[in-house]
Amino acid sequence: MTTTIETAAGTAQTMVLNMGPQHPSTHGVLRVILELDGEIVVKAQPVIGYLHTGIEKSCEAKTYSQAITLTDRIDYLAPLSNNLCYCLAVEKLLGLEVPKRAQYIRVLLTELTRIGSHLVWLGTHAIDLGAMSVFLYTFREREEIMKIFEFVSGQRMMTSYFRIGGLALEPPPGWLDHVSRVIDALPGHVDEYEDLLTTNRIWLGRTQGIGILSAADAIAMGASGPMLRGSGVAYDVRKAFPYSSYDEFDFEVQTQTAGDCFARYQVRVAEIRESIKIVRQAMNKIPAEGPIRTVAPGIVPPSREEMKTSIEGLIYHFKIFTEGFAPPPGEVYQVIESPRGELGFFVASDGSAKPYRVKVRAPSFINLQSLSKLAEGRLIADVVACIGTTDIVLGEVDR
Amino acid sequence: MESEFTDKNPVVHKLREWDAQAVAEVIDFRGETTVVVPGEHLLRAAEYLASEPSLRFSFLSDITTVDRFPLEPRFEVNYHLLSLDRRERLRLKVRLSGSDPMVHSVIPVWPTANWHERENFDLFGIRFEGHPDLRRILMPDDWEGYPLRKDYPVEGYR
Numbered sequence: 001m002t003t004t005i006e007t008a009a010g011t012a013q014t015m016v017l018n019m020g021p022q023h024p025s026t027h028g029v030l031r032v033i034l035e036l037d038g039e040i041v042v043k044a045q046p047v048i049g050y051l052h053t054g055i056e057k058s059c060e061a062k063t064y065s066q067a068i069t070l071t072d073r074i075d076y077l078a079p080l081s082n083n084l085c086y087c088l089a090v091e092k093l094l095g096l097e098v099p100k101r102a103q104y105i106r107v108l109l110t111e112l113t114r115i116g117s118h119l120v121w122l123g124t125h126a127i128d129l130g131a132m133s134v135f136l137y138t139f140r141e142r143e144e145i146m147k148i149f150e151f152v153s154g155q156r157m158m159t160s161y162f163r164i165g166g167l168a169l170e171p172p173p174g175w176l177d178h179v180s181r182v183i184d185a186l187p188g189h190v191d192e193y194e195d196l197l198t199t200n201r202i203w204l205g206r207t208q209g210i211g212i213l214s215a216a217d218a219i220a221m222g223a224s225g226p227m228l229r230g231s232g233v234a235y236d237v238r239k240a241f242p243y244s245s246y247d248e249f250d251f252e253v254q255t256q257t258a259g260d261c262f263a264r265y266q267v268r269v270a271e272i273r274e275s276i277k278i279v280r281q282a283m284n285k286i287p288a289e290g291p292i293r294t295v296a297p298g299i300v301p302p303s304r305e306e307m308k309t310s311i312e313g314l315i316y317h318f319k320i321f322t323e324g325f326a327p328p329p330g331e332v333y334q335v336i337e338s339p340r341g342e343l344g345f346f347v348a349s350d351g352s353a354k355p356y357r358v359k360v361r362a363p364s365f366i367n368l369q370s371l372s373k374l375a376e377g378r379l380i381a382d383v384v385a386c387i388g389t390t391d392i393v394l395g396e397v398d399r
Numbered sequence: 400m401e402s403e404f405t406d407k408n409p410v411v412h413k414l415r416e417w418d419a420q421a422v423a424e425v426i427d428f429r430g431e432t433t434v435v436v437p438g439e440h441l442l443r444a445a446e447y448l449a450s451e452p453s454l455r456f457s458f459l460s461d462i463t464t465v466d467r468f469p470l471e472p473r474f475e476v477n478y479h480l481l482s483l484d485r486r487e488r489l490r491l492k493v494r495l496s497g498s499d500p501m502v503h504s505v506i507p508v509w510p511t512a513n514w515h516e517r518e519n520f521d522l523f524g525i526r527f528e529g530h531p532d533l534r535r536i537l538m539p540d541d542w543e544g545y546p547l548r549k550d551y552p553v554e555g556y557r
Contacts, residue, residue: 049537056522057546061553092429219457219483222511233483240486330428333479333490335460346477348465359463361479369514398537 014042017380021050025128025384028394032371032383041383044375046368051398059358063324064090065164067355071345072158074360075396077120080113080149081338083162086358088243089334089345090164093327094299101290102166103245108179108282109152109161110244110336111275115186116145117339118268118275122193125265125388129206134196141189144182151175165300166293176283183279190272197265207261211374211386214259221370224363225341226271227390230264232257237337244336248285249278264389299325324353333361340364340391360399364392408432410454410489417447426492433477433490441493442503448480448489449508456480456489459509462516464523468549473497474525478505495525504530522547 020031029050035043055074059067071086072079084106091098098106123138146156152171153161161168197203213223218231228235236253238246254270256263293300297312301320306313329351335344344361367390374386407427411434415422421444424435436444448456460479467473472494480489493502504527505512516527517536524545527533535542544551 049535049539052537054546057553095429220510222459222509235483241488331433331465331477331490332429332431333461333477333488342460344461344479346461346463346479357463357465359461361461361463365514365518366511369511 013037026387027124027392030394039379041375041378044372044383046371048397051394055399056358059355063353064355065324069160072160074399075393077117077393078113078339079157079159080109081343083160084110085334085336085343085345087162087164089332089347092332092334093347093349096165096294096296098166098294099291101287102292104282104286105167106162106244108279111278112145112148114275114339115272116142118272121391128384128388134193137192148179148182151178165296170292180283183276186276206385207265209260210382211261211389212259213370213374217373222366223370226264226267227367229255230267231259237335237342249281251278261385261389326351326353338363341367362396362399364396368392368397433492435492438493438495438502442505445505445508455485456482458483459511462512462519464519464525466549471497474500476502476525501526501528503528
């Protein structure tokens, strides 16, 4: 890839340095072209596209149900959030309502996804800044969350567990005990990370006052999620546009006003604690029995029992898996709060069985745009802290 | 003429009051409002929606294109706006011809549009007038064609 680099004034003294695409602290294949004056970053220009896989184009060649598997692979640290947003978008297109039990299970699992994603972020961000041990701890806890996903859906990462109209499978018996074991241990572990970091002088020195994004800039640059809330804007899709019964849950939107790397760290750690609260509430709300899929013949597959015993069930099953279903023509834009921010799916239907257009509003892609603002005028080492607290997933940036 | 329109959405009503020319069509679907804006009025309408104190659409969530090939006008560029404090969304839609898909950039109103517009240029070949840095963003610089257009194959050779 050839890229023309524009250099700022006084080029005689500046040097251009490529950070990435193969660099351990760019969390994937991000390339940042740094223009340096000594060790000061004059200009930081992110170059992306190294992981572009054409997911949006591929979706157009799949049926609505088949495209779910592709959404897993967009943000591979939060596959369930992507599943949820896509399913909600198609359900909106169809005008489907999902049973309450399925909604609560969706909330519980996406909140676990948020915790898991924030744990990966915390571990990798700490390792970038030289705090090795936190990484080992957070991955220990994340592994327990992955085990829950494996227990429930059969897959650790690419779960594809949320389907249009509900869930793929009935969760196995005893799964809530498993969740409660993990969740009960978690607050103590979060205290452990905070012990290591929150008052650590090196940590404060590396994050406080670094990568400052003002509230006005954050809004102008379209930043969302912890990036926006770290700058003092209390916008959370779960509160502003509740989906999947989030309005029935009691939680606080976490904000900080400093807008620096430390503020974003505080927001994310506080969000882990809020997510624990939501998971606990969801555990109490989920009824022991009840449907996990809505009844919509021709759209949502019939139960195994019905497929085996009734001729209509068999026909619908066959038609759904061979031809798919055709939503009415129209366009919808559905947003959810993914661990990284406002995740949006724009789905356009032309009345056929395949989506006419699927667009992903990837929060990482847009948050990354602010990187130049965060890093310019700082030291090279601070660029690493800035990339870290932007919390990008390159799979989502490049799609 | 005025009584002909019954705008359920107060935002659409305001926009029409401000300039009836800026609203070519209003589409309501599944509780989402889409305002079709003629391309030449887009930047003005964007400025109005973002700065009008009673609307405050200060956050641009997304820009995306739909290719209606072989229909004309071929491209539909969708702008997803959000008013953070009023908790309201609005979609603006601009229809562009296939022969010369060009529309004014909205970077002066929402700086975040920079990468969104580069993406739409890269994948659909829409040109944004006044964009300071209109280069490919996801595909390599020397790539030929616009991959998300409907006349571009999903697999195989071009």
